[in-house]
Amino acid sequence: MRIFYGVQGTGNGHITRARVMAKELHAAGIDVHFQFTGRPADKYFDMEIFNGYQSCPGLTFHTEKGQVSYLKTALDAKPITFIKDMKSLDLSGYDLVISDFEPVTAWAAKSQKKPVLGIGHQYAFNHKIPREGSDPIADQVMKYFAPADVGVGLHWHHFGQPILPPIIDTPETPKSIIKNKIVVYLPFEDQNEVIRLLSPFENFDFHLYSPEPVPSKFGHITCNPLSRDGFQKDLYNCSGIISNAGFELASESLQMGKKILAKPLHAQMEQISNAAALQQLGYGHVMHDMDSSVIEHWLHDNHAVHITYPNIAKVLVQWIQDGMPEMDADFIEAVWSTVEVLQIKQ
Structure with missing residues (x-):
């Protein structure tokens, strides 16, 4: 099985999630090729697990003093470069295209009539979860930035919706902490x-x-x-x-x-x-x-x-190998039943 996997690289969260997915995909013997967009190529670090990944500018959000500037985001956008990168991406040799809110891959797949599996936190916003600070621009960005045919949303809690827990490494709990x-x-x-x-x-x-x-x-x-x-x-x-x-x-x-x-x-x-x-x-x-x-x-x-949280990356890789059947209520409930929440005092 060959997978092309696009990852939004503006922040480190998407890359962190992709590292966990990469480990499980490699363990399952799946041939996966990664593309990262959203930051200059020399600003990526600790990327060894991605085995010869590629990068291009893509689209990103301009921030200044803790706030997103949609005006500067629009001014910094390079639509001609974006369209060129999108059209030059050949996805014909892949069995599956995955996008972690990465626009070049998502739109290239759409133009080549390749179905896209979206995996990430952003896809949880297709469901009824806590949502504040919304405006028409934000709604359009969430809908069209990296569209997916099938979206697997991730969140800390299910909120009664068909979404999954976070994709994270599952290290052992620290035996002690430094309180200050x-x-x-x-x-x-x-x-x-x-x-x-x-x-x-x-x-x-x-x-x-x-x-x-x-x-x-x-x-x-x-x-x-x-x-x-x-x-x-x-x-x-x-x-x-x-x-x-x-x-x-x-x-x-x-x-x-x-x-x-x-x-x-x-x-x-x-x-x-x-x-x-x-x-x-x-x-x-x-x-x-x-x-x-x-x-x-x-x-x-x-x-x-x-x-x-359970190893959701492993769950998803197995689900992909099984042909991506519909995630029905029993599947979602079985996953969340393994989550344990404890209130602690440090």
Whole structure:
């Protein structure tokens, strides 16, 4: 079986999910070819598992000071390049096309009349789940950015809908944590402002990760470049994370029992909705602006949620090999019945 798999590379969440899928696809002996779009080719890192992947510009969202700018997004778009990349992508030799909200692959398959399987968090928004911050532009982006014929949506809870749990690695639960260690991943915020807000909390050690780290003059604030291994090591034994409201990092944090403080991007419906879901489920705290008082309250709250999710990547690979039968209510219920949610004190 040969699969062409397109992955949105603007943020690291889609790539993290693709790493887990790649491992299970390779284990099943499936020949899979990956394409990544949404960032410059030299900005990808720790990509060895993708075995000679390809990349192209694609489409991405312009962010500035924690907010999506649709005007700059439109101005930065290169439609001629996008159409050229789409038309030059030959999918004729593949048995299945998968898109993790990646537009070049999705639209190339559509133009070549190849059915597309969409796998990702965005496809959960085709169902009745917590949804806030919506507007006509956001609705159109969600519908047409990377259309799929069959969409497998992922979320932290089923909300009574035919969606699946997150695709994440399932590491063993940390045996101990460092209570004052906090991982910070706010790549769309002004890093100097982040450091300024965290500087008064000297009883905590903050480990910041960003695409372009800035120097820190504070001993309790360490600034790191993006690194999959380094980030995972710090995440493993920290007590909590402060991050934007992306889906994948929150999923990993819940799997490891970390407390969460999420700051959604302004004007980004998906992140605003994720924040609403975290609050509704009681899985995390939210600040809609960078707020030192909210940070201080959260730092001294020792409540966290630990969720054990099954290996959804393995479930999906088997489902694909079985011919992708309809995911009926019994299938969905069987998957979610293995999920365990525990309220814990750190």
